[in-house]
Amino acid sequence: MNIKNGYFEKKMHEHIFKNYEAKDKSSLIPLLQDIQSIYGYLPEAALQDISDFVDMPLSRIYGVATFYNQFRLTPLGENIIRVCRGTACHVKNSSNILFAIETALNIKAGETTRDKKFTIEIVNCIGACSIAPVVTVNEDYYGRISVKDIPNILKKYSKVSKKDNLPQPEVNLA
Numbered sequence: 001m002n003i004k005n006g007y008f009e010k011k012m013h014e015h016i017f018k019n020y021e022a023k024d025k026s027s028l029i030p031l032l033q034d035i036q037s038i039y040g041y042l043p044e045a046a047l048q049d050i051s052d053f054v055d056m057p058l059s060r061i062y063g064v065a066t067f068y069n070q071f072r073l074t075p076l077g078e079n080i081i082r083v084c085r086g087t088a089c090h091v092k093n094s095s096n097i098l099f100a101i102e103t104a105l106n107i108k109a110g111e112t113t114r115d116k117k118f119t120i121e122i123v124n125c126i127g128a129c130s131i132a133p134v135v136t137v138n139e140d141y142y143g144r145i146s147v148k149d150i151p152n153i154l155k156k157y158s159k160v161s162k163k164d165n166l167p168q169p170e171v172n173l174a
Protein backbone atom coordinates (compact mmCIF):
# COMPACT_ATOMS: atom_id res chain seq x y z
CA MET A 1 0.00 0.00 0.00
CA ASN A 2 1.32 3.39 -0.93
CA ILE A 3 1.24 5.91 1.88
CA LYS A 4 0.20 9.39 0.87
CA ASN A 5 2.82 12.12 0.96
CA GLY A 6 2.34 15.83 0.96
CA TYR A 7 3.23 17.47 -2.35
CA PHE A 8 6.33 19.24 -1.01
CA GLU A 9 7.61 16.19 0.83
CA LYS A 10 7.26 14.14 -2.34
CA LYS A 11 9.16 16.78 -4.35
CA MET A 12 11.86 16.94 -1.70
CA HIS A 13 12.30 13.17 -1.77
CA GLU A 14 12.51 13.23 -5.56
CA HIS A 15 15.18 15.92 -5.30
CA ILE A 16 17.22 13.70 -2.97
CA PHE A 17 16.71 10.64 -5.16
CA LYS A 18 18.27 12.49 -8.12
CA ASN A 19 21.67 11.86 -6.49
CA TYR A 20 21.17 8.10 -6.60
CA GLU A 21 20.55 5.32 -9.07
CA ALA A 22 17.02 3.89 -9.02
CA LYS A 23 16.80 0.28 -7.76
CA ASP A 24 20.35 0.47 -6.42
CA LYS A 25 19.98 -1.27 -3.07
CA SER A 26 23.45 -0.19 -1.97
CA SER A 27 22.16 3.39 -1.75
CA LEU A 28 19.69 2.51 0.99
CA ILE A 29 21.81 3.64 3.97
CA PRO A 30 22.87 6.98 2.43
CA LEU A 31 19.25 7.60 1.44
CA LEU A 32 18.07 6.95 4.98
CA GLN A 33 20.80 9.30 6.25
CA ASP A 34 19.75 12.03 3.81
CA ILE A 35 16.10 11.75 4.78
CA GLN A 36 16.91 11.76 8.49
CA SER A 37 19.12 14.83 8.09
CA ILE A 38 16.07 16.69 6.80
CA TYR A 39 13.36 15.52 9.20
CA GLY A 40 15.46 14.53 12.21
CA TYR A 41 13.85 11.10 11.95
CA LEU A 42 12.48 8.75 9.32
CA PRO A 43 8.81 9.44 8.58
CA GLU A 44 6.81 6.49 7.32
CA ALA A 45 5.87 8.22 4.06
CA ALA A 46 9.54 8.87 3.28
CA LEU A 47 10.37 5.21 3.94
CA GLN A 48 7.64 4.26 1.50
CA ASP A 49 9.15 6.54 -1.15
CA ILE A 50 12.59 5.01 -0.53
CA SER A 51 11.05 1.55 -0.77
CA ASP A 52 9.58 2.43 -4.18
CA PHE A 53 12.84 4.03 -5.34
CA VAL A 54 15.22 1.21 -4.41
CA ASP A 55 12.56 -1.41 -5.17
CA MET A 56 12.72 -3.10 -1.79
CA PRO A 57 9.75 -4.08 0.39
CA LEU A 58 8.89 -1.54 3.09
CA SER A 59 9.35 -4.25 5.74
CA ARG A 60 13.00 -4.65 4.74
CA ILE A 61 13.55 -0.89 4.83
CA TYR A 62 12.15 -0.91 8.38
CA GLY A 63 14.42 -3.84 9.21
CA VAL A 64 17.49 -1.83 8.21
CA ALA A 65 16.25 1.38 9.86
CA THR A 66 15.68 -0.39 13.18
CA PHE A 67 18.95 -2.35 13.02
CA TYR A 68 21.18 0.73 13.08
CA ASN A 69 21.22 2.94 16.17
CA GLN A 70 21.81 6.04 14.08
CA PHE A 71 18.26 5.95 12.72
CA ARG A 72 15.15 7.18 14.49
CA LEU A 73 11.58 6.32 13.60
CA THR A 74 10.01 8.96 15.79
CA PRO A 75 10.58 12.72 15.88
CA LEU A 76 12.88 14.19 18.50
CA GLY A 77 11.45 16.23 21.33
CA GLU A 78 11.95 19.97 21.65
CA ASN A 79 14.69 19.39 24.24
CA ILE A 80 17.24 16.61 23.88
CA ILE A 81 18.59 15.31 27.16
CA ARG A 82 21.78 13.32 26.72
CA VAL A 83 22.91 11.25 29.66
CA CYS A 84 26.54 10.24 29.49
CA ARG A 85 27.12 6.59 30.30
CA GLY A 86 30.84 6.55 29.57
CA THR A 87 33.19 5.00 32.11
CA ALA A 88 33.96 8.14 34.13
CA CYS A 89 30.27 8.97 34.40
CA HIS A 90 29.35 5.36 35.09
CA VAL A 91 31.60 5.21 38.15
CA LYS A 92 29.97 8.41 39.38
CA ASN A 93 26.55 6.80 39.32
CA SER A 94 25.20 8.01 36.01
CA SER A 95 22.79 5.07 36.07
CA ASN A 96 21.00 6.73 38.99
CA ILE A 97 20.88 10.01 37.09
CA LEU A 98 19.39 8.27 34.07
CA PHE A 99 16.85 6.46 36.23
CA ALA A 100 15.82 9.74 37.90
CA ILE A 101 15.30 11.46 34.55
CA GLU A 102 13.39 8.51 33.11
CA THR A 103 11.19 8.40 36.18
CA ALA A 104 10.56 12.14 36.21
CA LEU A 105 9.56 12.17 32.54
CA ASN A 106 7.88 8.79 32.57
CA ILE A 107 9.77 7.62 29.47
CA LYS A 108 12.77 5.41 28.81
CA ALA A 109 16.02 6.39 27.11
CA GLY A 110 15.45 6.63 23.37
CA GLU A 111 11.88 7.82 23.85
CA THR A 112 10.12 11.18 23.60
CA THR A 113 7.50 12.49 25.99
CA ARG A 114 3.93 12.62 24.67
CA ASP A 115 3.95 16.40 24.70
CA LYS A 116 7.15 16.28 22.56
CA LYS A 117 8.98 18.42 25.11
CA PHE A 118 11.80 15.98 25.91
CA THR A 119 13.75 13.15 24.35
CA ILE A 120 16.24 11.17 26.41
CA GLU A 121 19.33 9.74 24.74
CA ILE A 122 22.22 7.77 26.14
CA VAL A 123 25.66 8.78 24.92
CA ASN A 124 29.17 7.59 25.56
CA CYS A 125 31.89 9.93 26.74
CA ILE A 126 31.12 13.49 25.70
CA GLY A 127 34.60 14.72 26.62
CA ALA A 128 33.79 16.26 29.96
CA CYS A 129 34.96 13.45 32.26
CA SER A 130 36.49 15.89 34.76
CA ILE A 131 32.99 17.03 35.70
CA ALA A 132 31.37 13.57 35.67
CA PRO A 133 28.60 12.64 35.89
CA VAL A 134 27.48 14.79 32.98
CA VAL A 135 24.14 15.43 31.37
CA THR A 136 23.54 17.79 28.50
CA VAL A 137 20.26 19.43 27.60
CA ASN A 138 20.44 20.76 24.06
CA GLU A 139 23.71 22.76 24.08
CA ASP A 140 23.94 23.13 27.88
CA TYR A 141 26.26 21.00 30.01
CA TYR A 142 25.44 20.01 33.58
CA GLY A 143 28.39 18.50 35.42
CA ARG A 144 28.87 16.88 38.82
CA ILE A 145 25.15 16.59 39.07
CA SER A 146 23.25 14.44 41.51
CA VAL A 147 19.76 13.04 41.46
CA LYS A 148 18.48 15.97 43.51
CA ASP A 149 19.47 18.42 40.73
CA ILE A 150 17.23 16.74 38.17
CA PRO A 151 13.89 18.40 39.04
CA ASN A 152 15.36 21.91 38.72
CA ILE A 153 17.08 21.14 35.45
CA LEU A 154 13.89 19.69 33.95
CA LYS A 155 11.85 22.59 35.27
CA LYS A 156 14.06 25.06 33.46
CA TYR A 157 13.31 23.47 30.09
CA SER A 158 9.67 22.70 30.82
CA LYS A 159 8.83 26.35 31.24
CA VAL A 160 9.62 27.99 27.92
CA SER A 161 8.80 26.54 24.58
CA LYS A 162 11.30 27.36 21.84
CA LYS A 163 8.32 28.46 19.79
CA ASP A 164 7.50 30.99 22.53
CA ASN A 165 10.94 32.51 22.00
CA LEU A 166 10.35 33.33 18.37
CA PRO A 167 10.01 37.03 17.70
CA GLN A 168 6.36 37.92 17.65
CA PRO A 169 5.01 40.07 14.84
CA GLU A 170 4.04 43.52 15.94
CA VAL A 171 0.31 43.95 16.11
CA ASN A 172 -1.11 47.35 15.31
CA LEU A 173 -4.32 47.76 17.25
CA ALA A 174 -4.97 51.28 15.99
Ligand code: FES
Nearest residue numbers: 084086089125128
Ligand atom coordinates in the same frame (compact mmCIF):
# COMPACT_ATOMS: atom_id res chain seq x y z
S1 FES B 1 32.59 9.49 30.52
FE1 FES B 1 31.04 10.97 30.69
S2 FES B 1 32.03 12.74 29.95
FE2 FES B 1 33.54 11.23 29.73
